[in-house]
Amino acid sequence: MLKIESAVKTFFKGTPQEHTALRGLSLHLKPGEFVTVVGSNGAGKSTLFNAICGSFYLDAGAVMLDGKDITYQPDFRRAKMIGRVFQDPMMGTAPHLTIEENLALAYSRKHKLPLAPAITAKETDFFREHLAAMGMGLEDRMKTKVGLLSGGQRQVVTLLMCTLSTPKLLLLDEHTAALDPQTSEKIMEITNRIVAENHLTTMMITHNLNAALRTGTRTIMMDSGQIILDIGEEERRGMTLDDLLRMYSQKAGGEFDNDRMLLNKDNP
Secondary structure: OEEEEEEEEEEOOOOOOOEEEEEEEEEEEOOOOEEEEEOOOOOOHHHHHHHHHOOOOOOEEEEEEOOEEOOOOOHHHHOOOEEEEOOOOOOOOOOOOEHHHHHHHHHHHHHOOOOOOOOOHHHHHHHHHHHHHOOOOHHHOOOOEHHHOOHHHHHHHHHHHHHOOOOOEEEEEOOOOOOOHHHHHHHHHHHHHHHHHHOOOEEEEOOOHHHHHHOOOEEEEEEOOEEEEEEOHHHHOOOOHHHHHHHHHHHHOOOOOOOOOOOOOOOO
């Protein structure tokens, strides 16, 4: 489904700030895999997501999605195939538009011609049905502007916008990090259900090592622009946080920098 081959990206080449963020990174995901991505600050996690989404072009290497080479495809074309939810609940939505209008914008990317009429009654019912399934009462607030919603409610809207039309790949970029523990747990419940029901190929960046080990089907750990650990479902089963940190130390030759890592098992 997703193949990244020998990806290299260096920023600020030829300057004192030169930094190689991806160092020949290769990664293959099968259809339906749910991969959690961990690593300390500067490990290259967000750079990897940006490379997949087309925020910049790689200096070397390739990105393949569903058998198609998208290495030099612009980001707006990739957006039709890739859904991404950011840490900031305001990213990915138009705060001055209503919930219904935001959902309609996302839905129209695949299902409407540029000059198609405004939101139809059938679409309104379709959006209401999906909002009701989220269990947060948003189906009764479809005329509310997104900017007036809470952080958790905005993340639900963004998640739904990304998945109304099933993407080939879903990227979750620390999408619960800015939320309180109770809301984070609720968003993760919704996330896991959407991923499972739609058999979505998914990658999730998280700073919570415990959550990384219990979520999805596979965990990768990055360091200095490379994948240093790739732990499959069988190997993860029964693995503890201490086991993971010990494996990291053996691979990286040093202690894990946990300046932002959330080790509390109760906080997604």
